[in-house]
Amino acid sequence: MAAEKKKLEWAQSLRGVGALLVVFCHLWLAIQEVYGVENSFCSFMTVDFLDAGKIGVSIFFFLCGYFVVSVKKRSPKDFWWGRCKRLYPTYWFSIICAIVFLASSYSFEATQILKDTFSWKAIAANFSMLQMFFRQQDILGCYWTLPIELLICAMFTVFRKRLDNEKVVIGLFLAVVAATILMAAARGYAHVKLPVALPLLTITSLLGYYTRMCDDGIFSRKTQWYLYATFIIALLPITLLAYNFATEHQETWYRYFFTYCVGTILFVGFNRMNTALRPLTVVGNYSYSVYLLHAVGFNFALRLWGGELGAPLMTVVCLIFIALFSIVAYQCVEKKIR
Numbered sequence: 001m002a003a004e005k006k007k008l009e010w011a012q013s014l015r016g017v018g019a020l021l022v023v024f025c026h027l028w029l030a031i032q033e034v035y036g037v038e039n040s041f042c043s044f045m046t047v048d049f050l051d052a053g054k055i056g057v058s059i060f061f062f063l064c065g066y067f068v069v070s071v072k073k074r075s076p077k078d079f080w081w082g083r084c085k086r087l088y089p090t091y092w093f094s095i096i097c098a099i100v101f102l103a104s105s106y107s108f109e110a111t112q113i114l115k116d117t118f119s120w121k122a123i124a125a126n127f128s129m130l131q132m133f134f135r136q137q138d139i140l141g142c143y144w145t146l147p148i149e150l151l152i153c154a155m156f157t158v159f160r161k162r163l164d165n166e167k168v169v170i171g172l173f174l175a176v177v178a179a180t181i182l183m184a185a186a187r188g189y190a191h192v193k194l195p196v197a198l199p200l201l202t203i204t205s206l207l208g209y210y211t212r213m214c215d216d217g218i219f220s221r222k223t224q225w226y227l228y229a230t231f232i233i234a235l236l237p238i239t240l241l242a243y244n245f246a247t248e249h250q251e252t253w254y255r256y257f258f259t260y261c262v263g264t265i266l267f268v269g270f271n272r273m274n275t276a277l278r279p280l281t282v283v284g285n286y287s288y289s290v291y292l293l294h295a296v297g298f299n300f301a302l303r304l305w306g307g308e309l310g311a312p313l314m315t316v317v318c319l320i321f322i323a324l325f326s327i328v329a330y331q332c333v334e335k336k337i338r
Helices: 002-007 009-035 040-048 052-067 076-103 108-117 120-128 141-158 166-190 197-215 221-242 253-273 278-285 287-305 311-337
Strands: none
Touching: 009 040, 009 052, 009 141, 009 253, 009 278, 009 287, 009 311, 040 052, 052 141, 052 197, 052 253, 076 120, 076 141, 076 287, 076 311, 141 197, 141 287, 166 197, 166 221, 197 221, 197 253, 221 253, 278 287, 287 311
16 A cells, blocks of 8 residues: 555645646736736746646646546445545535635625625535536636536546446547537637536546556557547647637637646656655645635735735745645645545
């Protein structure tokens, strides 16, 4: 068991990278909004050319597929019980923290958010983690990925008895790629905001799963590279079709194309090098709590001292608050319940 854990430390380091990329993206945008500062590198990484936050998200879904192999070894009931224990308690804790934070703010913006978002229906939908399907707004922006993770886990559960069959997994991968292209075309030509991120992240999860099966000596390593090449080739028309019109998120096709490419390169690179960096592994251990609590942490710090401290010092203070909230969530909730 210890040897297996040591063998997979690269994945925890990569989780740390994913968490830091998400924090970097959201914190920079918040600091920029409060202070009006400009930095060409930060803008390049978050808005102009790449989306560091979505690079982090793509990494998480590669790893979701990589570790979902447990669905084959356990009954659906045991798998979902374990998955819900991992996902829900820390998630509920973050919702409570977010509600307390917004409810204690007397700013006009916070009052409007409370008025528009916090109906009992919206709160109940968020607590279920199914708000996407009830067409309710996420209490925190980062929650959008969680219903997608549940759907992907459901897909793996449905196919659990055939996940050792390489042809089935390849067929499923190709079917999702084809469906993504069709959805992207429909989105692009009709200018309808269809959730292309759902099948895209499903593809990354399937690639993560296939990679794990190759690492375990079950699937063909040569075919793995064909699948990755297929994804990158298909990614070009998908992004061109889906993101050829602007929305409120400043979407451009090249931003999404290169974002997913970078996420893929990071996953493959860490996997093949099989090396772990201790600081990144530590962050990786806290990554779920960091992901859920980082916005509460830095917004709390910005409420206290935003605009009063200089931007560099404020950034450090925000990181400290993110660390504090994440450590509390991990030690008091996530670690206890696991």
